[in-house]
Amino acid sequence: MIRTAAFAGVLVLWGLVAYGNRALALMNPVLLPTPGEVVAVAAPQIRDGSLARHLAVSSLRIVEGFGLAAAAALGLGLLVAVWVPARLALEPMIEFVRPIPPLAFLPMFLVWFGLGETSKVAFIAYTTFFPMFVGISASLSRVDVMLLRAAASLGASRRELLGRVVLPAALPSIVLALRLGFGLAIFVIVGAEFMGADAGLGNLIMEGRVFFNPAQIVMGALLLGVLGSLANGLLLAAERRALKWRALP
């Protein structure tokens, strides 16, 4: 209730500032688009379906890249958790690559994979892999050894230990790592689409800059924000459902 009111308040504030600026001409009115202008930019693009196409292109890239990375992070995370030599071998390389801002590799991906879909999907997969892998392997290694002892003393085999104790115990933090990874995918897709893309929300925003149309930039940004919070809300809801046992008082 309060939240809705607060959001409405922010909208009103934006309107006041933008229309006020227009009335008083404090700053070039083109630079500070009003809510009306943003809607006016969006309307024709909604009607001819181009906005939906941009949205679909970006979403597909995110889902593909994130999916690849999540599968790799889960697989390697498990391997590293049950096989110490693998962990020792992978750790130094991960530690070396991880501090390099992933966007610094974006041009490399364009050089290697060209300007098409592959470079974007591969870049998102690359970017989201590291935090997910690190989060997953950390959450696996934190599983309480007492739980393993309890289960083993009840007769669990290694498979059962991993499947019935380790995974459920680590699941909350695994899901959290995946959610963070998804957020990161939405974060970097914009950058990937700034550079050499012909469709997608990032491309839409860049177009807004090139053709000096701030209203289109704001529209793209707001759309990405909505997409991000929607995805986050869905993942959170799924998380709550899957992890009901944790929320019980």
Next chain:
Amino acid sequence: MSTVADLVQWGLRGALLPRRRALVLRLGAVLTFLLLWSLASGLVVLLNLFNPIFLAGPWLVLGTMIQLVATGQLWGHVIATLVRVIVGFATGAVLALALGLPAGHFRVVRNLLEPIVEILRPIPPLAMLPLFIVWVGIGETSKIAFITYATFFPMFLTTVHGVQQVDPLLLRAAASLGARRGQLFFRVVLPAALPEILTGIRLGVALSFFVIVISEFIGAEEGLGYLINDGRNFFLVPQMLGAAIVLGLLGYSGNALVVLLGRRWLRWEGPPAS
């Protein structure tokens, strides 16, 4: 693979290998990686698979880096990037603390600021970069302002949360020892929130290196991001990789600096629960 016996003894952290063996494994892995990389780039040249400029060997990358250092070219770029990061991040940190501390402490301030933050936060900061360029031009100001904008949110949110989660019993204990409002804030709330504030600062440092790259891709004449993008335009793969590695080293040092400060200031937290 860990057996049941290993699992119930060590958990999934695995048995501690003897130091020497662990070191050998780590070094061996890195050397194997470098070897495979060199081999691959060598094979590309030998078998004429594709244009060798796409896969520069590690030695070529190292050579380019040494060359950039030796000719003195690198320092200008490093300094340009560092200045942007430091000024932008510091401004973001000051703003985050100046707004976050009162927002954590006073409900009124929180209710005023939170909706604005909640609307802006889910928007990937990169989406706002063109807006900054449109507003303040393509020069230094837009790059610095953009870093400030991007780093503000995580630092603000962790500060608010850090202040909010201060154990009320600590406040009771201090009040019963005679602490007044100001003393409560400076002697209890601030030190108790410090660990989380520092976590936010680490996030901010990482994020500022994260976003500086792309704002240097777009209309910069200097900086490591420029060096990378310049490399792309002229297919100078070793230069791209070298600049990326330097960025990684800078980011790593920035993080290490905050960790070091944390170790000094947070000695009271005891040894980390490893």
Next chain:
Amino acid sequence: MSPASLVGTGGARVQIEGVHKEFPVDGRSTPALVGVSLEVSAGELLCLLGPSGCGKSTLLNIVAGFLPPTGGRVLVDGTPVTGPGPERGVVFQEYVLFPWLTVAQNVEFGPRLTGMEAARCREIVARYLDMVGLREHATKFPVQLSGGMKQRVAIARALANNPSIVLMDEPFGALDAQTREVMQEELSRIQRLEHKTIVFVTHSIREAVYLADRVVVMTRSPGRIKEVFTIKLPEVRDRFAPEFTRYEAAITRLVKEEVAMVRE
């Protein structure tokens, strides 16, 4: 209120007059304390005893000034309590040391707030750390201490601020049985030096009989005073003396009645 000498000032008188307390539970206000009146004389050690959830901690929190009473009032030497204050030191069950301060810095927290000069602070810290036997641990941080040591620091911190009243909320509840008895002996020894007014909440009958001048037994929720025992035992007590056991037995019978009624 600033301490004139290193030796602390004695206790103050506490009057609890018809205190009521209600808490909202599921939207309805539910009484936790009903008409509690009690007078603690200066220098007395009074134990509040009762089944868990009887409101004894609530009463202590009201005297400390952490919670306002719904009705009635609390007077300290004739002045009504309106909030927490340095004349009423508090020792919590969870210790609540400031984790970012060393043992010595925790102990001097109160004196420092008054702007006392460093040299005098050091003297006070030395005196109270000696009193609780932690002098050689002065530069350690709370994470490095055991539960018993933490609680000693908490007691030293409360006393170093020279309060006239010390409120202790199940201070030894989280300690193991042996440490607990040692701490009881220490508290009893310190009280013979300091003569503070102490209100001590516990659910251990042995502890109450060992420490208290008077034991106030409270009823099950909503809490009121069921009976007050004056413990006429020597200052230094023997847990195996027959009189000690007689008090223990009498109070145990009374408390059992209450616990049994909670079950029904």
